[in-house]
Amino acid sequence: MPLIEFENVSFKYGDSENYAIKDINLKIDEGEFILLTGSTGCGKTTLIRCVNGLIPHFHQGVLEGKITVNGYLTTEQTVAFLSTIVGVVFQNPENQLVSLNVLRELAFGPENMGLPREEINNRINETAEKLELKHLLDKTPIELSGGEQQRVAIASALTLKPKILLLDEPTANLDPKSAKMIIELLGALNKALNLTIIVIEHRLELLMDYVKRVILMEHGRIIADGRPAEVLYSDEAERSGVNIPRLIRVFKKLKQSGVNLIFNPVTISEGVDALKVMSRC
Amino acid sequence: MSFNIFEAFKYRRKKTFIHSLDPRTKLALAIGVSALSIIFTELIILLIIFISLIPLLIIAKSIKEWTGTVKGLTLLIVFILFVNIVFNGLSFAVSMVLRIFSLITAFSLFFLTVHPDELSQALIQMKVPFSFAFAMSMAIRYVPTIAREAQTIREAQMSRGLELEKGGFTQKIKNFIPIIIPLIVSSIRRAVSIAESLESRGFGAYSNRTYLLPLKMKKRDYIVLITLLAAIIISVIIKFVVGLPPLLLLSIPF
Numbered sequence A: 001m002p003l004i005e006f007e008n009v010s011f012k013y014g015d016s017e018n019y020a021i022k023d024i025n026l027k028i029d030e031g032e033f034i035l036l037t038g039s040t041g042c043g044k045t046t047l048i049r050c051v052n053g054l055i056p057h058f059h060q061g062v063l064e065g066k067i068t069v070n071g072y073l074t075t076e077q078t079v080a081f082l083s084t085i086v087g088v089v090f091q092n093p094e095n096q097l098v099s100l101n102v103l104r105e106l107a108f109g110p111e112n113m114g115l116p117r118e119e120i121n122n123r124i125n126e127t128a129e130k131l132e133l134k135h136l137l138d139k140t141p142i143e144l145s146g147g148e149q150q151r152v153a154i155a156s157a158l159t160l161k162p163k164i165l166l167l168d169e170p171t172a173n174l175d176p177k178s179a180k181m182i183i184e185l186l187g188a189l190n191k192a193l194n195l196t197i198i199v200i201e202h203r204l205e206l207l208m209d210y211v212k213r214v215i216l217m218e219h220g221r222i223i224a225d226g227r228p229a230e231v232l233y234s235d236e237a238e239r240s241g242v243n244i245p246r247l248i249r250v251f252k253k254l255k256q257s258g259v260n261l262i263f264n265p266v267t268i269s270e271g272v273d274a275l276k277v278m279s280r281c
Numbered sequence B: 001m002s003f004n005i006f007e008a009f010k011y012r013r014k015k016t017f018i019h020s021l022d023p024r025t026k027l028a029l030a031i032g033v034s035a036l037s038i039i040f041t042e043l044i045i046l047l048i049i050f051i052s053l054i055p056l057l058i059i060a061k062s063i064k065e066w067t068g069t070v071k072g073l074t075l076l077i078v079f080i081l082f083v084n085i086v087f088n089g090l091s092f093a094v095s096m097v098l099r100i101f102s103l104i105t106a107f108s109l110f111f112l113t114v115h116p117d118e119l120s121q122a123l124i125q126m127k128v129p130f131s132f133a134f135a136m137s138m139a140i141r142y143v144p145t146i147a148r149e150a151q152t153i154r155e156a157q158m159s160r161g162l163e164l165e166k167g168g169f170t171q172k173i174k175n176f177i178p179i180i181i182p183l184i185v186s187s188i189r190r191a192v193s194i195a196e197s198l199e200s201r202g203f204g205a206y207s208n209r210t211y212l213l214p215l216k217m218k219k220r221d222y223i224v225l226i227t228l229l230a231a232i233i234i235s236v237i238i239k240f241v242v243g244l245p246p247l248l249l250l251s252i253p254f
């Protein structure tokens, strides 16, 4: 059974005429690391809100279809219950660091769940260790750099021990180096904990070394879903105007100009391999 | 100036005996001292109350911040002094000012040495609902964020030709509208997104919420509280039962 399943899901926000997402069918298995992309307003954030139950419990509107997460129908569970299965890191870290210091931020979710103190302390230690936050525990959010804020936001979702982590443009406000670090961290978490991760990201390049699956949306629908090599070389990707990585654009050009590629390279090392093969023949 | 007053009441992280006291103890201290300085009207006694607070400021290493508070309030103090000299005489005016000094000192000592998190935890343990205490600590958390945003909006509007200092009084107030409106809009948007994040971490979902860092009264708290109580009881007995010795009734003779 897939960990997340959407069956014919559509959603319209209460104050809106149009569907924000339409006819979504989606199956995601445990341990997948997925890139969700598409141009502005195509419904990515809406899709994520459906997974953790903010839709329909927090954002009112018209929800059609069936969403199952870890076997539970999201319509029948509370957001609080779902939060122990699905962690979310929203777009602006400033708005989710609500405590006056990092320690309390990490404790916030487990405290709300009424877990025993000892368990909460263990989780904080474990998570702070893993995400290298030990030295920041008594800092206030405004003392942190953007990258640190984002790491704390991730950590504070992880202290609820979710199986799924959803991130909405986690690198949007970061410099290239911190952005790379955050994505590396996600890659490591995906491997080490078998954490299922969905990242919304416009800088596709950053994720090419990690993701095995790309979901592309347009006007509320999924228009392509598959391995990066399929999706990013597709006409849909070209048409939707997403920021296709340079490397892929180069190889697409090569293909168009008649060069024969035996596979579609996505990462730099695949690109190097492809070039080696080409130069040999 | 108003900003200075705010700064001077803001918590500073320090390691002192006073900082290490339970916030409830410090609250009792502030209220007790206020009560004493309201019960007594005698100049000398008010002076004694005020002077006895100074060692506490020194122990809390907060003299500098306290001076800031007083400086920020100079205008108010001078005003009170002046009005009272005119209507009630010098002796009463000085007493009044001493009283105000004691009140300011007691409460700035409280706010300078109690971390907002401790304050909200104290409120929770005094049976204030969690959502209320949390709202308070979150308000403190977001003050710098909103202040920075206001600054950004101000700069943006000024770069588009807004002149804040132009015009008369009402015009000056009107000049702030292009700053206030975007600030309100963005704050509402921020509030929705904060609410989303709180909701997604189970805020307020279960009634058996854990508090990771509960406050516990220590021996030092009991010592301070007992001393405070004794001081209050003794002074009340002296004032109302025994009567004050003439020496303490001295005042400025006009």
Ligand SMILES: Nc1ncnc2c1ncn2[C@@H]1O[C@H](COP(=O)(O)OP(=O)(O)OP(=O)(O)O)[C@@H](O)[C@H]1O
Pocket: A013, A014, A015, A016, A020, A038, A039, A040, A041, A042, A043, A044, A045, A046, A047, A059
């Ligand atoms: N809270 C809301 N209330 C009403 N309409 C909304 C709300 N949030 C989003 N929408 C609308 O739903 C549609 C999809 O928005 P969504 O935020 O899901 O897109 P997105 O892909 O995340 O875009 P972006 O890349 O800009 O973040 C848009 O037309 C948007 O205007």
Ligand SMILES: [Mg+2]
Pocket: A044, A045, A046, A168
């Ligand atoms: Mg979005």
